[in-house]
Amino acid sequence: MSAPGLAEQIASDADEMEAPGRRDPFGTLRQRLIGSPLQSAVSFVGIAIVAVIVWHLLDWGVFNAVFFATEGPKSCEGATGACWAIIDARWRLIFFGLYPYELQWRSGLACIVLVAVGILSCVPRFWHASRLSALWLGGFATFYVLMRGGIFGLAPVSEEKWGGLSLTVFIFAAGVLVGMPMAIAGALLRRSRLPVIAGSFGLVIDCVRSLPLVTILFTAAVIVPFVLPEWLQGDKLYRVIFGFALFFSAYQAEIIRGGMQAIPPGQDEAARALGLGYWRRTFLITLPQAFRNALPPTISQFVITFKETSLVIIVGFFEIMASGNAAYGTGDWGFAYIEVYTFIALVYFVFVFSLSRYGAFLERTMRVGLH
Amino acid sequence: MRKQMMAGAAALLVGGLTAMPAAEAANGDTLKAVKERGTLLCTGHNGSYLGFAEVDDEGKWHGFDIDLCRAFAMAIFGTEYEDHLKIVPIGWAQRFPSLQSGDIDVIIKATGWTYNRDTDLGVQFSRPYLLAPARVMTRKDLGAESIADLEGGTICVPAGTTIERYVVEYAAAKDLDIEFLPIEKTEETDAAYLSGRCDGYGQWDVVLATVRLKADDPDAHVILPDVMNVEPIAMGMRSGDDNFVDIANWLLNAFWMAEVNGITADNVDEMKADPPNPGVAKLLGVTPGIGSQLGLEDDWAYNVIKAFGNFNDIWERNVGMDSPYKLDRGINSTYKDGGLFYPLVLD
Incomplete structure (x- = not known):
C-alpha cells in the first residue's frame, strides 16, 4: 500500500469515527444509501417495500376511510378503507366508559387534572418533597371529588361506573404513587445491615415478583372479601390499586436497589465521615444518585405499568380496553374492531411515547448536572 | 400465550376457591339484604357481549340479560327502580366468586346451568330462560x-x-x-x-x-x-335462598305467561281492567296474592310487563327481528309456537 493510499485510508476512517451530526447529514446519507450500485439496489428495494406498506396504510386509513358517522353505522357501507366513523360516534364511550352521559365532562376534567398534575410534576421547579406531595394530594383530591361527586352539589357516581381513559390514568397514577414509596422502603430494607430484615424483605419482594400480576389483581378483587372483615375491604377499585402498587413496588424496589449498588461505597463512607446521620445520608447522598442511575429502567417500568393497567379488565373494570371492546360490541358496529383497537393503540402511544421522551429529556438534563 | 396464562391463573384461583366452603344464604336473606341496601347488584360485562349486554353511545347498558336485570330490580323496587340497580361490570371467571362474596346478588350473564356450578360452586339456578x-x-x-x-x-x-x-x-x-x-x-x-x-x-x-x-x-x-x-342458560343465585330463586322463577314466568295470554306492554292496562281468566287476574294483581308470598308488592308483574313487554318482546328487541341479529326463536319459543318453553301454573 502506497503512502498516499494509507493517508487516505486513515483520513476516511477518521471521517467515519467523527461524531454523527457534525457533518452534513445528507452527505453521509447519500454516501450510505447510494455509495455503490449494490447499496443503491438494496436501498431502492428497501424504500420500495416501505413505500408500498405506507401507501396501503394511507389508502386504508386515510384515502378510502370514512371519518364521520353522519348516518350512524350505515356511514361505512361500501367503504373499502377504515371506518373511523365508529370513533366519531362512540368516542365518548371509549374515553368515559359507563360514566353517566350528562356528567361525562366531570370524568374528562378529572382525567385532564390528573394528566396536568403528572406533567407539572415533571417540571424541575416542582421537584421538592413538599411541593410534589401537595401537587399530587391536590390532584387526587380533585380527581376524586370530580369523579365520585356527592359534595359541592355534584351528583354522586359510584366507582363501578368509572371507566375509560380516566380510569386507566387513575389506576396508573395511583398505583405508581402508592407503589413508589413502598419501592423505596423495600429497596432500603433489603439493603439493611440487619440480616433478618434484609432477608425477610428480600423474600417478600421475590415472592411478589414471582406471582403473575393477574393473580394479584384477582386476589385483591375477588378473594380479599372472603378473608377480610367488611370494614377493612374498601371498594374493589382501591383493593385492585393496592395490588397494582404492590406489584409495581416489588419491581421498582429492585430497580432502585440496582441504582444504589452502582454508587461507589466511598460516597457513603465519606458522608459518614462528615457525620451525616442515616436519613440524611439516604436522602441527600444515596437516593438522588440511585434514582439518577436507575432512570432508564425506571422509565421503562413506568411504561410497562401503564400498559399493564389493561389487565384490570379481567376483574371487571371498564378501563379503556374494556370500553373499546364495548364500543365495537354491538351488532351495528361489530365489524369495526380494528379501527377501535388502532385508536386505542394511538392513545396508549401518546402516553407511552411522552413518558419515554420525558425520560430521555431527564437523562440529558441530569447528565448535564453531573459534569 | 399471555392470554392463556391469564386464563390459567384465573382458573387456578377459581379452582382454589371451590375448596373454600361455599357461603350459604338462608331463605329470604338476599331479598332482605337487597332491600336494606336499597340496591340490587346485577351482572354487567367487562366490555360487551353481543345481544346480551351491550353499551350504547351514551354509556347505557342494553341487552337481553340487562333487560332481565332491570326487570328483577323493578319487581323488587317498583317502577322507580333506576337508582336501585347497580349493573356491576364483571369478567367471566369472576362471576361465581363475586356471587359468593356478595359483590353481586344475581348472575344474569348468559350462564349455563352445570353440575359443578350447582354443587361445588354453591350456586342455585332459576329455570332456564334460554337454550343455547x-x-x-x-x-x-x-x-x-x-x-x-x-x-x-x-x-x-x-x-x-x-x-x-x-x-x-x-x-x-x-x-x-x-x-x-x-x-x-x-x-x-x-x-x-x-x-x-x-x-x-x-x-x-x-x-x-x-x-x-x-x-x-x-x-x-x-x-x-x-x-x-344445547346449554340451558339460567340465572344464578347463592344456594340456600329459596325465596330469591322463587322471585327469579316467577319473574321469568310472568313474561312467558304474558306471552301465551297475548299480554303486551300496550294492552296490559286493558287486560288488567278486564282479565280474560283468573290466572291473568292474579298475574296482574287484580286478585291479590302474587306479591305477598314472595315478599313483593302485588303490582310487580304488571309493572315489569308494562315496562318490558312479554318474553317474545324481550327476545325480538335484543336478539330477534327488531335487533341487528335477526335470530328466529326456534326452540326458544313457547310450546304454542313449537318451542320448549312454558309458563308455570299460577293458582
Whole structure:
C-alpha cells in the first residue's frame, strides 16, 4: 500500500469515527444509501417495500376511510378503507366508559387534572418533597371529588361506573404513587445491615415478583372479601390499586436497589465521615444518585405499568380496553374492531411515547448536572 | 400465550376457591339484604357481549340479560327502580366468586346451568330462560348441508369452552376427520373464520348470528342444522335462598305467561281492567296474592310487563327481528309456537 493510499485510508476512517451530526447529514446519507450500485439496489428495494406498506396504510386509513358517522353505522357501507366513523360516534364511550352521559365532562376534567398534575410534576421547579406531595394530594383530591361527586352539589357516581381513559390514568397514577414509596422502603430494607430484615424483605419482594400480576389483581378483587372483615375491604377499585402498587413496588424496589449498588461505597463512607446521620445520608447522598442511575429502567417500568393497567379488565373494570371492546360490541358496529383497537393503540402511544421522551429529556438534563 | 396464562391463573384461583366452603344464604336473606341496601347488584360485562349486554353511545347498558336485570330490580323496587340497580361490570371467571362474596346478588350473564356450578360452586339456578344450541356456521359456497360434509376441513372453536368440547365430541362420535382450531379471543376466532382460515365455526347459534353480521355478505353464510348440544342458560343465585330463586322463577314466568295470554306492554292496562281468566287476574294483581308470598308488592308483574313487554318482546328487541341479529326463536319459543318453553301454573 502506497503512502498516499494509507493517508487516505486513515483520513476516511477518521471521517467515519467523527461524531454523527457534525457533518452534513445528507452527505453521509447519500454516501450510505447510494455509495455503490449494490447499496443503491438494496436501498431502492428497501424504500420500495416501505413505500408500498405506507401507501396501503394511507389508502386504508386515510384515502378510502370514512371519518364521520353522519348516518350512524350505515356511514361505512361500501367503504373499502377504515371506518373511523365508529370513533366519531362512540368516542365518548371509549374515553368515559359507563360514566353517566350528562356528567361525562366531570370524568374528562378529572382525567385532564390528573394528566396536568403528572406533567407539572415533571417540571424541575416542582421537584421538592413538599411541593410534589401537595401537587399530587391536590390532584387526587380533585380527581376524586370530580369523579365520585356527592359534595359541592355534584351528583354522586359510584366507582363501578368509572371507566375509560380516566380510569386507566387513575389506576396508573395511583398505583405508581402508592407503589413508589413502598419501592423505596423495600429497596432500603433489603439493603439493611440487619440480616433478618434484609432477608425477610428480600423474600417478600421475590415472592411478589414471582406471582403473575393477574393473580394479584384477582386476589385483591375477588378473594380479599372472603378473608377480610367488611370494614377493612374498601371498594374493589382501591383493593385492585393496592395490588397494582404492590406489584409495581416489588419491581421498582429492585430497580432502585440496582441504582444504589452502582454508587461507589466511598460516597457513603465519606458522608459518614462528615457525620451525616442515616436519613440524611439516604436522602441527600444515596437516593438522588440511585434514582439518577436507575432512570432508564425506571422509565421503562413506568411504561410497562401503564400498559399493564389493561389487565384490570379481567376483574371487571371498564378501563379503556374494556370500553373499546364495548364500543365495537354491538351488532351495528361489530365489524369495526380494528379501527377501535388502532385508536386505542394511538392513545396508549401518546402516553407511552411522552413518558419515554420525558425520560430521555431527564437523562440529558441530569447528565448535564453531573459534569 | 399471555392470554392463556391469564386464563390459567384465573382458573387456578377459581379452582382454589371451590375448596373454600361455599357461603350459604338462608331463605329470604338476599331479598332482605337487597332491600336494606336499597340496591340490587346485577351482572354487567367487562366490555360487551353481543345481544346480551351491550353499551350504547351514551354509556347505557342494553341487552337481553340487562333487560332481565332491570326487570328483577323493578319487581323488587317498583317502577322507580333506576337508582336501585347497580349493573356491576364483571369478567367471566369472576362471576361465581363475586356471587359468593356478595359483590353481586344475581348472575344474569348468559350462564349455563352445570353440575359443578350447582354443587361445588354453591350456586342455585332459576329455570332456564334460554337454550343455547351449539351449531356450526359455514360458507354457502362450500355446499355443506350438515357437519358431516365438512370432513377434511377445519372448524374454529373458542378455546376452553364447553362449545369446544361439544364440537370435538360430536365429530368423534360420528367418526368425522375434521381438524379443530381452538382460539382464545372471540375477535380472533371471528377473524379466522371470516378470513377463510377455517371452513366452519362452532358456537352457539346466537353468537353465530352476531358473527354472520360482520361478514361482507351475511347471506353468504349458513348456520348448519345439526344441533350438537344445547346449554340451558339460567340465572344464578347463592344456594340456600329459596325465596330469591322463587322471585327469579316467577319473574321469568310472568313474561312467558304474558306471552301465551297475548299480554303486551300496550294492552296490559286493558287486560288488567278486564282479565280474560283468573290466572291473568292474579298475574296482574287484580286478585291479590302474587306479591305477598314472595315478599313483593302485588303490582310487580304488571309493572315489569308494562315496562318490558312479554318474553317474545324481550327476545325480538335484543336478539330477534327488531335487533341487528335477526335470530328466529326456534326452540326458544313457547310450546304454542313449537318451542320448549312454558309458563308455570299460577293458582
